[in-house]
Amino acid sequence: MLAWLLRGFRQRWNGWIAISGIGAAIALLPSLYIFTGIWGKPGENWGHIRDYMLIDYALQSLLLVVCVVALTVAVGVSLAWLTAAYEFPLRRILSFAFILPLAIPPHIAAYTYGDMLSYTGTVQRLLRNGLGLKLNQAYFDVMSMQGAVFIFTMFLFPYVYLMAKSFLERHSASYIENARLLGQHPLYIFVRVVLPISQGAIVGGASLVAFEVLNDYGVSKHFGIQTFTVGIFKTWFGMYDIESAIRLAAMLMSVIVGLFILERLLRRRKRYHAAANRSAPLQRRKLTGFPAVAAVLFGSVVVLASFVIPVAQLTAWAVWTYADVWNDSFPELIGNTLAICLAAVLLIMLIAVIAANALHTWRSGFTLVASKLLSMGYSMPGAVLSIGVLAVFLSLDHSLAGIYEWLGLGAGRLVLSMSIAMLLFAYVVRFLSVGFNAVDAGREKLGTRLSEASRMLGYSMTRTFFKAELPLLRGALLTGAILSFMEVVKELPLTLLLRPFNFNTLSTKAYQYASDEQIHYAALPSLLIIALGIISVSLFHLLGRRGHE
């Protein structure tokens, strides 16, 4: 076994694999550091946590994830199917608007809805002062399990929508046209054809949703839902027991890695290949009468709830607090945010391309596992990951101490761990999987025939990559870059903890206000984050359209 592995290794060994191997090892360090927590000595409170909290956390998380996944799939897939297979009024605008919620960080949405529906919020205020209604508060209780499910569904369904739609548009035509020719009812087609064939895409989108929900801290904490991640923070901050918190995080991570593997298996088992390699795009049928009205209505309600209403509310607050909040440091905030996000995206994509390339030249169980491990950072609550990153950088600083002294920086100085490099590293570890998955998917679509032909013609792997593969991967690269940009813009806990002195971003500024229960003041920075998100979403959309036509 080992000899076989070694032989394979020697045969395929080259610069690409060397670089990605080293990259993977470095990116893995923080996760491994945390992961060892599961075998480490349990903290003093472990018994108490196990007896009184663990089951509750697990059940609440499970309930939340199951509900959110079910609803995001329902909403995401039906919208994808509607826009991919039918023509109806406003279709173009709506199909774009369904991606926009991605620009809104769920915790900001939660704060916005929470305040908007509160006793002094816009809704009740209008009803009370305008119509003189005295209302039962239970109707407005968004800060609950149902509320959390609503928020996550509304702001995460685009993941499912995007993946299902792009699959349906590009790969489903032959099945669906056949079913249509056979005169099947549209509902039958949806249930018996669309759902099964797009299973892979749905599972892909749904697992992203599940990871987001499991890692969320902001929404659950604000709404008082006892999820696993909330439990991790409660153990750390309430009991000052970081060992137990890390242990909980390691457990959560195992579950998520398990989900990853499950996702792989589910996607592996059923793979539908289009009969011809270049299947024609799906022909949209025109909806008229009631179905058309229903489609427009359904789409508009979703867009209103997931984008228009929260943004309108934030805009109203921003207008209201603008004078107090805007100051000279704001342009700097925007500049900081842009600079750090772009730098992070550049690094993420560079590493993603190298890793994906290595993976595709040497596909084996070993490299597949390695590539999944690369994504481990995505499965950890940000604040816990930051402990791992800090540990790595501190030891790095300590081992470089001699060099620092030689450079005249002084003894015992923290250079790397007080610098922006640590934050960038953390972003890479956390979001590498976003960029990697996009590139990986792009490569999978390319297939191996082209590169094999190029290699047979005597081109080196590197030359093949630059001459043949990279140009074809352009779309996937941009997709990965845009998606990871959006993630980094929205990111909070890592930025909060690992940034250098006096380095603020829009996200930390919004957090500062929101955590002091001053959500109205947080509106302006929040809107700017959303604006950056919308720009990226629009680029992404344009790109998709161009690729499609």
Place this chain on the structure above:
Amino acid sequence: MKRKYVAGIAAIMMGASMVLSGCGDNNSSKGGEEGNGGSGDKGVVNVFTARHYDIDFAMFDKFETETGITVNEIKGTAEELVERMKREGESTEADLFITVDGGVLNYAKESGVLQPIESEAIFANVPEKYRDTDNQWIGLATRARVIAYAKDRVTPEQLSTYEALAEEQWKGKLLVRSSSNLYNQSLVASLIELNGEEAAEQWASGVVANFARDPEGGDRDQAKAIAAGTGDVAIMNTYYVGQMLHSKDAEEVKVAEGLGVFFPNQATTGTHLNISGIGLTKHAKNKDNALKLVEFMTGKEGQEMLTNGSFEFPVNEAAELPELLKEWGAFTTQTLDFAKLGEYNKKATELMNKAGWK
């Protein structure tokens, strides 16, 4: 050919990492170099702070213009910052640590990241009761956790103590935020110290039984729930009432105006106080500047600035109170050592969990 490309990529990566660490260098050397030579009257002071108020920032700004000393800050939650300082050890760049809650201040002390402050000027500003026994931290401002009540449905005569909130008469009427909130943990910790663990646990169970709804939101949300009629009494910090009364939002002002503020346990153990405080880090490299900042923040002018912006109570008795705090009048406070709040924090969290306080 192959080698050339690989070398090229390696060069790009090296370049990228050099640019990155270059960025870092500039960034930290700006603070660092000045910091190392900062024994004079100019220089820097590096603050790790878990307080996020704009007023704190305004104070740093004022300090900068008055002294020429640059204040650098990193914000985060207290526990994260302490963990960071622990891990950074003697290499830490932090000079001062600021946070709210006596329990956390004690946690920082126990974690060994602070050192005693020895400054007569600061001691003159802050009475002993608002300082750590070893002066490892110094109080900046206090906050009273009180009972807010619906003026139209509850009379102050019905209210007496925290303990009484667990009684039958408040069934379905009591509002409070979740047990993961520090203020609640510290309140329960104070009750453990005053009444014993068993009584505190019974109290927590009684309180949970009286909940008007599952805990959710922050202190302001409890105030709103009173206005909405969801419950009649809420445990909350006074300064939120102050901030709501001064809100630009007319509805929030209306909510706050409907609230009465009751300082409990006046005849017994006194109202529970919590404290914001500041500590000098064990490995502070800009100690003189750090002490100057502490002196400024606890001085009369600094204290007035602070409490006018946040509606907390000043620790410096010379400071003039904001009008609102004067209106509430003087009250008796718990005389506990704040360190006890930290000591019992874990117990408090545990028994709240057991009582089913979400």
